[in-house]
Amino acid sequence: MQNQATVSRRGFITGTTLGVASLGLNWPGLLTAGERGLFPEAAEVPAAPIRLNRNESPYGLAATSIQAIQNAIISQSPRYPFEEPAKLAEALADRNGVSKDHVLLGCGSIEILKMATETFCSATRSAVVAEPTFEAVVSYCPLAHATPVKIDLTKEYQHDLPKMLAAAKQSGGLIFFCNPSNPAGTYIGKRETEEFVRQVPAGVTLLVDEAYFEYIDRPDYESCVRYVREGLPIIVSRTFSKVYGMAGLRVGYAIGHPDLIKQMSHHRLANNPNQLATTAALAALKDETHVHRIRRRNQEVRESLFQDLHRMELKFIPSETNFVMVDLGRPAGPVIKALEQRQVLVGRLFPSMPNHMRVTLGTPDEMKVFVREFKGVMKA
Numbered sequence: 001m002q003n004q005a006t007v008s009r010r011g012f013i014t015g016t017t018l019g020v021a022s023l024g025l026n027w028p029g030l031l032t033a034g035e036r037g038l039f040p041e042a043a044e045v046p047a048a049p050i051r052l053n054r055n056e057s058p059y060g061l062a063a064t065s066i067q068a069i070q071n072a073i074i075s076q077s078p079r080y081p082f083e084e085p086a087k088l089a090e091a092l093a094d095r096n097g098v099s100k101d102h103v104l105l106g107c108g109s110i111e112i113l114k115m116a117t118e119t120f121c122s123a124t125r126s127a128v129v130a131e132p133t134f135e136a137v138v139s140y141c142p143l144a145h146a147t148p149v150k151i152d153l154t155k156e157y158q159h160d161l162p163k164m165l166a167a168a169k170q171s172g173g174l175i176f177f178c179n180p181s182n183p184a185g186t187y188i189g190k191r192e193t194e195e196f197v198r199q200v201p202a203g204v205t206l207l208v209d210e211a212y213f214e215y216i217d218r219p220d221y222e223s224c225v226r227y228v229r230e231g232l233p234i235i236v237s238r239t240f241s242k243v244y245g246m247a248g249l250r251v252g253y254a255i256g257h258p259d260l261i262k263q264m265s266h267h268r269l270a271n272n273p274n275q276l277a278t279t280a281a282l283a284a285l286k287d288e289t290h291v292h293r294i295r296r297r298n299q300e301v302r303e304s305l306f307q308d309l310h311r312m313e314l315k316f317i318p319s320e321t322n323f324v325m326v327d328l329g330r331p332a333g334p335v336i337k338a339l340e341q342r343q344v345l346v347g348r349l350f351p352s353m354p355n356h357m358r359v360t361l362g363t364p365d366e367m368k369v370f371v372r373e374f375k376g377v378m379k380a
């Protein structure tokens with residue numbers, strides 16, 4: 001059915017709502033029956049607008065998590081979050097081969113980044129970050145009266161680790177190392193990471209953001225939790241917002257040296273995180289099939305987008321995540337705006353990469369719409 005308002009079983013307004021129809025758009029290609037079977041939890045049809053702007057999972061949370069929230073809503077909602085977060089911290093400690101005092105929970109991993117900035121930065125201890133990077137640490141620097149020191153990515157769009165180390169030697173309190181990185185989507189392999197980690201100057205804390213850790217599938221990639229186990233002064237932050245599909249629920253965590261975790265916990269929001277979110281996260285850890293399926297589907301969608309971009313003769317940065325930076329060869333701002341007018345939202349502009357547009361990977365159907373509208377905008 002085209003150019004008519006329709007509402008799916010779950011109440012999602014489809015891409016053929018009047019708003020889109022009035023733009024003369026046509027969104028065919030709903031999820032196939034097979035795909036619906038694979039992802040019953042995903043919206044059946046692309047909703048308008050299509051949200052490819054915040055690196056969320058379009059597949060939602062695991063059925064086990066939905067069930068857990070439903071079971072807990074009456075019994076757990078009136079209770080303050082003490083026992084459930086303690087259970088989650090224990091489960092995360094077990095799975096990462098550390099003890100509970102190495103784990104700290106947050107309202108999303110952004111709370112971990114905030115606590116780390118407030119704890120390890122000050123007027124005399126700066127935050128050394130890549131440029132561009134996920135902006136949270138930079139945006140929290142004023143809370144600690146700290147100055148961010150921004151180090152440009154290399155020409156391969158990777159963190160420039162030697163330059164970051166040199167900057168940290170000058171005045172560093174914190175080094176923010178996002179691996180795999182946002183917004184570039186690149187990663188640094190095991191050997192180079194180890195060399196870097198072992199050279200972090202004394203007194204400087206290394207904060208390794210592994211928000212996209214579950215997506216990467218490279219034999220030469222390794223999580224930095226290994227160095228936490230070794231006792232190095234490192235904090236690794238992770239999240240349930242990405243592959244676990246819980247961005248709206250807000251659960252993240254740190255795995256770090258117990259002394260650092262203790263210092264950071266003074267900046268924690270009391271009674272965090274949300275009780276039902278914690279329940280959903282605990283359930284998610286018990287069902288890894290959801291993560292495996294989504295990782296595989298994400299790889300397929302990413303590969304298909306790479307092929308489309310090749311056909312469009314556009315360059316892009318090879319990505320290990322659920323988003324891709326596309327080099328438009330011209331200012332990205334107007335293209336981002338034009339796509340928005342066509343009800344397709346893509347990532348914000350990163351000022352130091354003005355010709356690049358960040359596209360989060362949606363479902364195959366959402367990507368069909370994206371590619372079609374993107375081609376339309378580029379031709380216009």
Ligand SMILES: Cc1ncc(COP(=O)(O)O)c(C=O)c1O
Nearest residue numbers: 108109110134182211239241252
């Ligand atoms: C690299 C990185 N770290 C942290 C976050 C924060 O995520 P959350 O607070 O939802 O865990 C994001 C969100 O996009 C991100 O891209």
